[in-house]
Amino acid sequence: MDALASFPPDHAADVRHHWTLDPETTFLNHGSFGACPRVVLEAQSRFREQMERQPVRFFVRALEPLLDSTRAALGAFVGADPDDLALVPNATAGVNAVLRSLDLRPDDELIVTNHEYNACRNALEAAAARASARVVVVEVPFPIEAAEQVVHALVGAVGPRTRLALVDHVTSQTGLVFPVGQIVAALAERGVDVLVDGAHAPGMLPLDLRALGAAYYTGNCHKWICTPKGAAFLCVRRDRQRAVRPLSISHGANAPREDRSRYRLEFDWTGTFDPTPFLCIPEALRFMATLMPDGSGWPGLMEHNRRKALAARALLCTALGCAAPSPEDMIGALASVPLPPGDGAAPRGPLFLDPLQEALFTQCGIEVPVIPWTAASTAPAAPAAPAAPRRLLRISAQIYNARGEYARLTEALSMLLPLPAAVLPRFSSSL
Incomplete structure (x- = not known):
């Protein structure tokens, strides 16, 4: 025993x-x-009933303030300004949105580790191929002795043409927590932006995205926060938001409104979709926080x-x-x-x-x-x-x-x- x-x-x-x-x-x-608790699924059903009872009222009048409430709750949880959060269906979509928005040039270099999630690695390869750029794969050993090995390996791969590093927060295959704070700081000193693939991190690890300071961070809510499937976020640092656009260009591209940033206007409406997974984020955050008997x-x-x-x-x-x-x-x-x-x-x-x-x-x-x-x-x-x-x-x-x-x-x-x-x-x- x-x-x-x-x-x-x-x-x-x-x-x-x-x-x-x-x-x-x-x-x-x-x-x-992930796996979604009953109480959160019940909340999703109520939102779906509201949506189908009067779809125009829901999408045209009610949805925007509901999404604002979601971003407020999520921002408080991950340590981010709500206005810096775009809601996306999954972290892979967040990674793709950033990579497709980059103005890459021939011979630019994109760094990634050999632990990167296959779907996001494929997205990086595709972005590089479109621009005749090059993917540089950094070997991180497994088994591994210390987190510092990850930092040293990434820093050692930076060259004069390095534009971006795509780095897992929690690796999918090997289940390792990478020291993203050290990585972001070390690469910033060398003028390299970091796109953090935080698919597993929200709800597994404490997050303070303001303090982290990464140019881009994307994470799922359906895994460890336990929302319904199809809820994730992309956090883009304010100085990088103008260049980042969603995968689907829609009404926000020429919206005349001036009360919201173009980043928010474009990501908030990419076409008709089921927003109920996003709207359940506050309820999932609330419910999961009640499960420990010691409070x-x-x-x-x-x-x-x-x-x-x-x-x-x-x-x-x-x-x-x-x-x-x-x-x-x-x-x-x-x-x-x-x-x-x-x-x-x-x-x-x-x-x-x-x-x-x-x-x-x-x-x-x-x-x-x-x-x-x-x-x-x-x-x-x-x-x-x-x-x-x-x-x-x-x-x-x-x-x-x-x-x-x-x-x-x-x-x-x-x-x-x-x-x-x-x-x-x-x-x-x-x-």
Whole structure:
């Protein structure tokens, strides 16, 4: 039982009913798409009813002040001026909006690390190709010994033609928290703007975007804030807003209004859409802050999930007979551990699911991602499948996850992988 001693107090039994998650599935993959609580889904239904009851009144008269209220609540949460926030459907759209707005020239250089999320890496490659610019891939090791390695690697890649660095706040594959404050400051000294891909950060990590000072920051709300799918934001520093435009150009491009910036006018209306995920952000922020029984709110929830992720990682490292692949200060509510190499079998499905991930789900009822990890610096070939056999297992830790679920994962791995039985902890599935 010693392996479970480092877990924080388990509140899963008290809060799980707030989610509609399948009770037959051990869901350890909150990080991919999030999961929205019932009370927030109910709020979305009320907004949709309001929208459909009188669509013209809703879109023409009611929507703008509702979006203002959303930005006010979100700005207070992430430490940003509400007027600097544009609402976008996901962080990938935020990254694309910035990259498409850049006036790149031939031979300009764009920096990215080998940990960057594939979708955003593809967007960077496309932006570079349109302008005959060049993508410079910075190798960040994994396993990694210290966060400073990330800063040194990025700074070392800056040259006279460097225009922008696209940097994860929390890496998707490896689950690492990058030191974006140090990165932004170090690159600013060298005249390089940073676009922070903060897809996982809001709700996982405390944010103060004013203090960070990045030229561009985009983050999802549907992951760790637990809004409905389709809610994210783009924060653009005031001196860069004039040049940044949404992916869809619409009425705001020639709106005669002078009470709002062109940045706000263009992003607030890009055509008819369902704004209800955005409008649920205040309710999600309110509700999630109530879940810690000690009243510690969001700070307590973030720390609880982080401690759970660290304890679960330690449990898995023991089972797999490996050392922790990164220091604790680089972990939030995600953690990845290396797996034994695969057998080279081709990944399955449109998203290239590893056969082990499918076996964990179909045979054991466990939803957890198994991620190819090549650390390759070359541009990803699309639509070819990622290379095998190196791979990682990435766990998520949300308050609804019970510590016994991670124990069940180790037991499932013992059945599906050639692991030494002597190091595999066995725990009752009732934990």
